[in-house]
Amino acid sequence: MGEVLVLVDHVDGAVRKPALELLTLARRIGEPSAVLLGAGAAAAELAVKLGEFGAATVYTADAAEFGEFLVVPKVDALEQIAGAGSPVAVLVTSSGEGKEVAARLALRLGSGVITDAVDVTAGDGGPVATQSAFAASFSTTSRVSRGVPVITVKPNAVGPEAAPAAGAVQAVAVEFGAAASGTRVVSRTARVSTGRPELTEAAIVVSGGRGVGAAEGFGVVEELADSLGAAVGASRAAVDAGWYPHSNQVGQTGKQVSPQLYIANGISGAIQHRAGMQTSKTIVAVNKDAEAPIFELADYGVVGDLFAVLPQLTAEIKARKG
Amino acid sequence: MSLRIVVCVKYVPDATGDRRFADDNTTDRDSVDGLLSELDEYGVEQALRIAEASGDAEVTVLTVGPDDAKDALRKALSMGADKAVHVNDEDIHGTDVIGTSLVLAKALERTGFDLVVCGMASTDGTMGVVPALLAERLGVPQVTLLSEVSVEGTVVRGRRDGDGATELLEASLPAVVSVTDQSGEARYPSFKGIMAAKKKPVQGFDLDDLGIGAEEVGLAGAWTVVDAVAARAARTAGTVVKDEGEGGRQLAEYLAAQKFI
Numbered sequence: 001m002g003e004v005l006v007l008v009d010h011v012d013g014a015v016r017k018p019a020l021e022l023l024t025l026a027r028r029i030g031e032p033s034a035v036l037l038g039a040g041a042a043a044a045e046l047a048v049k050l051g052e053f054g055a056a057t058v059y060t061a062d063a064a065e066f067g068e069f070l071v072v073p074k075v076d077a078l079e080q081i082a083g084a085g086s087p088v089a090v091l092v093t094s095s096g097e098g099k100e101v102a103a104r105l106a107l108r109l110g111s112g113v114i115t116d117a118v119d120v121t122a123g124d125g126g127p128v129a130t131q132s133a134f135a136a137s138f139s140t141t142s143r144v145s146r147g148v149p150v151i152t153v154k155p156n157a158v159g160p161e162a163a164p165a166a167g168a169v170q171a172v173a174v175e176f177g178a179a180a181s182g183t184r185v186v187s188r189t190a191r192v193s194t195g196r197p198e199l200t201e202a203a204i205v206v207s208g209g210r211g212v213g214a215a216e217g218f219g220v221v222e223e224l225a226d227s228l229g230a231a232v233g234a235s236r237a238a239v240d241a242g243w244y245p246h247s248n249q250v251g252q253t254g255k256q257v258s259p260q261l262y263i264a265n266g267i268s269g270a271i272q273h274r275a276g277m278q279t280s281k282t283i284v285a286v287n288k289d290a291e292a293p294i295f296e297l298a299d300y301g302v303v304g305d306l307f308a309v310l311p312q313l314t315a316e317i318k319a320r321k322g
Numbered sequence: 323m324s325l326r327i328v329v330c331v332k333y334v335p336d337a338t339g340d341r342r343f344a345d346d347n348t349t350d351r352d353s354v355d356g357l358l359s360e361l362d363e364y365g366v367e368q369a370l371r372i373a374e375a376s377g378d379a380e381v382t383v384l385t386v387g388p389d390d391a392k393d394a395l396r397k398a399l400s401m402g403a404d405k406a407v408h409v410n411d412e413d414i415h416g417t418d419v420i421g422t423s424l425v426l427a428k429a430l431e432r433t434g435f436d437l438v439v440c441g442m443a444s445t446d447g448t449m450g451v452v453p454a455l456l457a458e459r460l461g462v463p464q465v466t467l468l469s470e471v472s473v474e475g476t477v478v479r480g481r482r483d484g485d486g487a488t489e490l491l492e493a494s495l496p497a498v499v500s501v502t503d504q505s506g507e508a509r510y511p512s513f514k515g516i517m518a519a520k521k522k523p524v525q526g527f528d529l530d531d532l533g534i535g536a537e538e539v540g541l542a543g544a545w546t547v548v549d550a551v552a553a554r555a556a557r558t559a560g561t562v563v564k565d566e567g568e569g570g571r572q573l574a575e576y577l578a579a580q581k582f583i
């Protein structure tokens with residue numbers, strides 16, 4: 001079976017869940033190898049984890065360039081690793097950076113690139129990617145017809161499954177090209193963790209929109225989220241008003257989420273918001289306007305004031321959970 | 323010499339209308355209403371602000387698209403851009419992102435540039451990779467996904483709000499930047515702007531002009547193939563209850579029945 005390179009997304013010395021999902025998908029189309037860049041002293045420990053989820057080889061590279069410059073150092077590393085072997089595909093997590101890395105890599109390899117796959121399966125002519133189009137109103141299947149398929153995959157495309165493999169570490173010394181130092185990262189401020197699950201990875205997302213009325217109004221949304229162990233999302237209207245951080249925005253220009261349960265509170269359901277949540281398994285809406293378009297896609301809706309409905313719901317959940 | 327800014331803008335199907343695929347699995351651009359991608363308005367806006375701050379700059383808008391794409395150029399010109407370039411050729415139909423970046427890069431080499439400004443993503447394809455591909459092809463730095471951008475002398479700086487962190491970036495011109503919808507509301511064209519736009523020059527190029535062979539673009543030249551498209555079953559409305567004082571508890575009942583509690 002051919003080698004499938006998986007670029008590993010990691011943070012604070014831990015592998016992020018989407019990387020384990022990619023390894024799980026990679027096993028369908030070949031033998032996964034992980035590419036771990038800039039993990040520092042944590043690399044050995046991370047490699048064990050990656051091995052547990054099916055990585056036969058873990059290529060590690062460490063260099064200041066990965067942190068000091070934008071995107072290109074990672075492209076250089078992947079290009080070098082891909083060039084030293086003969087991979088049958090490269091999988092990368094769909095994030096702003098992941099997509100940029102994937103596209104530049106594809107161009108260098110003379111390969112086609114597919115972004116934002118929600119599923120990847122084995123096909124006769126190589127991997128087949130499923131994508132959502134036009135605010136998730138269409139589903140498409142595509143494949144790369146030239147070169148080594150480079151595919152970016154959205155979080156939650158598959159549940160990570162352990163499948164022990166060697167996880168043999170192979171250190172790589174990357175030779176960076178001139179372009180690698182083109183864009184300097186002058187400073188980096190990590191987002192403070194809220195202790196809640198990552199928005200794109202959460203099984204349940206509770207969101208608030210303009211109907212929440214004020215930054216303080218998000219209190220009832222957060223309390224509901226915490227009673228369910230959920231992540232908190234926001235509509236662009238709530239973000240633009242300054243009530244909630246942009247990193248929590250759900251929609252076309254925010255995060256695209258696909259949880260088991262999405263609860264929209266005080267959100268009308270504009271097409272751009274739907275683009276980010278329409279593929280959720282179950283959708284629940286609370287809105288005081290019975291005509292709000294969000295009810296057209298909700299599996300269950302409550303027409304009412306969120307400031308009455310949410311606290312009652314939260315209290316009931318806490319009571320039931322004991 | 324004055325700062326040469328080129329903004330890449332795309333003409334896209336209106337997201338609030340009906341969007342669909344044509345029989346050859348390409349985005350249907352003929353039988354639907356189109357407009358300047360709303361996310362590219364942010365690119366035009368930032369280009370204009372940079373030009374205003376510099377005092378000596380020229381803003382060109384560039385599109386690759388069918389005849390109607392001239393509407394996107396007109397809109398950008400009426401916002402205040404100085405001139406436009408329209409790359410239009412039958413053979414471009416069906417081009418994938420690798421090909422589109424080739425055509426844009428060749429056009430940019432032709433016009434010349436110090437700063438290329440893009441939107442964060444097109445609202446139809448939503449890939450968000452053209453800016454990175456342009457930087458790769460043109461051999462200049464990419465300073466992308468910026469919620470804040472400024473140019474001082476020959477240095478471009480910006481703030482990138484990434485998934486896990488906020489980064490401050492810096493690069494030397496020439497460079498490619500892309501800006502997000504957090505970068506600042508785009509201006510509305512004024513009446514004066516709309517009138518003035520009618521007299522602004524629009525230069526047309528076809529593939530020959532840019533030295534690109536027909537086989538390098540189009541469906542046949544694409545490095546990806548869309549095998550099938552299917553309309554997703556529309557979500558249907560489920561149960562809707564009116565809160566008469568029990569709405570929260572009723573919802574809890576539903577969530578429990580669905581095993582979420």
Ligand SMILES: Cc1cc2nc3c(=O)[nH]c(=O)nc-3n(C[C@H](O)[C@H](O)[C@H](O)COP(=O)(O)OP(=O)(O)OC[C@H]3O[C@@H](n4cnc5c(N)ncnc54)[C@H](O)[C@@H]3O)c2cc1C
Nearest residue numbers: 209210211235236237251252253254266267268288289306
């Ligand atoms: C290019 C572009 C990109 C965009 N990207 C995004 C995106 O990524 N994400 C996004 O969300 N939007 C996006 N938008 C904006 C989108 O079009 C809508 O404007 C936005 O989603 C509206 O947010 P909302 O539903 O919170 O506000 P509104 O549409 O104002 O709806 C508020 C709702 O709250 C209800 N309400 C009010 N008070 C209460 C109460 N006390 N209890 C219960 N309900 C109440 C009202 O009935 C109403 O239905 C984008 C737009 C454009 C043009």
Ligand SMILES: Nc1ncnc2c1ncn2[C@@H]1O[C@H](COP(=O)(O)O)[C@@H](O)[C@H]1O
Nearest residue numbers: 330331386440441443444449450451452
């Ligand atoms: N056909 C096109 N013509 C001009 N600019 C484009 C075109 N396609 C993409 N772009 C630019 O590239 C950005 C990202 O597009 P995309 O990678 O397709 O999501 C857009 O916001 C535009 O600035």
